[in-house]
Amino acid sequence: MVSTTNKHTDQITTAQAAVLVINYTLGASIMTISRNLLEAARTPDIWISVILSGLICFLAGLFILWLCQRFRGKTLYEFMPEITGKSVAYVIIIIMIVYFITMSAYELRMMTEVTSDFLLEGTPRWSIIMAFMWIALYLNVGGINSMARLNEIVLPITLIFFMVCILSSLNLFDIKQLRPVLGAGITPVLHGIMPALSALTGYEILFILIAFMKTPKQGIRALHAGVWIPTMIILITVILSIGVLGLYATANKTYPTLTLVRSYEYQGLIFERFESLMLVIWIMQMFTSFSIMHYAASLGCSTMFNKKPNSLLFVTLPLIFIVSMVPKTLMETVKLGEMLGVASIILFGGFPPILLLVSVIRKKGMRRK
Template identity: 55%
Template sequence: MSSANNSTHDQITTSQAAVMIINYMLGAGILTLPRTTVEAAKTPDVWISILISGLIILLAGMIVVALCRRFEGKTWFQFVPEITGKWLAFVLGLLFIGFFITIAAFEIRVMAEVTGLYLLEGTPVWAIVMTFMWIGLYLTTGGINSIARICEIILPITLVFFLIAILLSSNIFDIKNLRPVLGSGFMPVIKGLKPSLLSFTGYEIMFVAMAFMKTPKKGTKAMLVGITVPLMIYLITVIMVIGGLSINGVETRTWPTLDLMRSFEMQGLIFERFESLLLVIWIMQIFSTFAITHYAASLGWSQLLKTKIRPFLFILLPVIFLIAMIPKDVSETFKLGDVVGNASIYLFGALPLLLLLISIARKKGVKPK
């Protein structure tokens, strides 16, 4: 049994690990991804930026898996001290925990903003945030296996309704809105890389999840599936949203993906308007992201301090709540997301490669068979 696990019941399969990565990535970002990329690139070629970003993230994910496989059965918080030494590892662990806490706060705040705007108009943000946080607490107390199981339930529902809604929007899709391809050259594509890279935040959960896998040697497969599925969804979303709304329409909308759903109506179906249905489904998606990050941060504290995880699940709730309530409006909420996204580039882009090289040079860990 791996050292990261409390029991054999708290292990996850390869497919569950992949589903956790997918659910983590498909959080609040997809609701704003078309706007953020178009604002940066100013052209409809942002789908190329997303494709390139997906390949870059796939490479970064393989580095994460390679590093974790040298220390099978251990999470980031347990194996980094072997590479860097105790004190530097403690600092890196705190940064890692801070990142997860902030992601949890950001996701829950975005969920509250969108819910208050479209579903529960007039409901205070703090009330929505607290409700979902307590539900999330109930889930995380069941351990990582419970989180993985709920992700397995949420993901198929999300994919089915999302694809139905996107395909129905083809009635207003105009291919001319995506032309000309590379009409402004390749530089706008480069400018669109940063916001599209930030949308792939989530593969770093393997630093925690891989320690719980029954077959860690299949971590590469889990990472490949976990990144490829969001990449396909992001590509479909951006192409359909820009094709339906045009780059000018996308740039002026806060939640362009939801606005695409609001721009068409299908008479005679059970659901004639799809934005509310999509939003309900996506609330579940954001909820799973919150649960994953809340659990990862709590696990980090428990392993750094070598104590039980349960107290930290409760202790971190008010911390996450306070951070979630710091932004005064949607604009400041997005700024918080940008800060977290920029931090992820350094924490999970350059750092894993550096640690992998150091572990190889110092002959730390076990070389994967």
């Protein structure tokens, strides 16, 4: 498969690669992660599940990194035929394209649900979806460097707001809500790993980013930041949700993170209550995730059909729109996200070690130094 992108001009730095991985991970899942974990584990020990999941994601990311560094300057779409042969590669690539299209649709639908429920009540969902799609299209036409620059603007805003939320929650936090540690044993913690892994998937985008990096050898830095910063954010979110709201309230709220932000206010500030500001910031965060997924799907199609990525950006948009309208309710959308999380673990946690082993056995790519 021939590269259809100019990686010599459309390059990103190590910091930009890290920011893209972080923003890709911090999508819609942050709004519901506490509830999803409690539904699976039913214990305050879910914070341990998050830490274990972060370790697993980092190990999975290492295999992706080692694999990509054997094929410098190529994305997974381009070097997979060298490892498996064209027939098998086409099947896997099609599955990956379907995954990214469905993930794009999920992020888009969750972004629309939040916008429709809290900011633009009564607005038809299809109109909100189309507005976000066309804005993302305009961004993605500029290439991966344009996306990286936007992500560099959005992420600091998100992190600053997150720090404000942490400091504001401390006077309401009750550590007794997190005790006893391992009171129900280790089994509930293991039950919580799967939803935590689903929320932390994002390392897979390194399959594309490594090929565009100016210094691919520094990919390990992007992996560290891309895994551990989202892990810390989700870990703190889960701990604060339980410590402030309690176990029962966290498990029964649709958006426990939003409820957490609603639990405190400041008199005399422009924003006395922070939920409106949080919604705007997290819609931007979900938008960046959606745009990266849309680009990944289009890049896969462009590599398969040997076309320029910009033309395939237009082709994939109708498919994303159709899939995003399939779920009838919010719960169906959440279930779709859970299934995509499992698919991501299988696709990007299971395949890379196998591909790496095959590439070593068949002596494909460059040896790691």
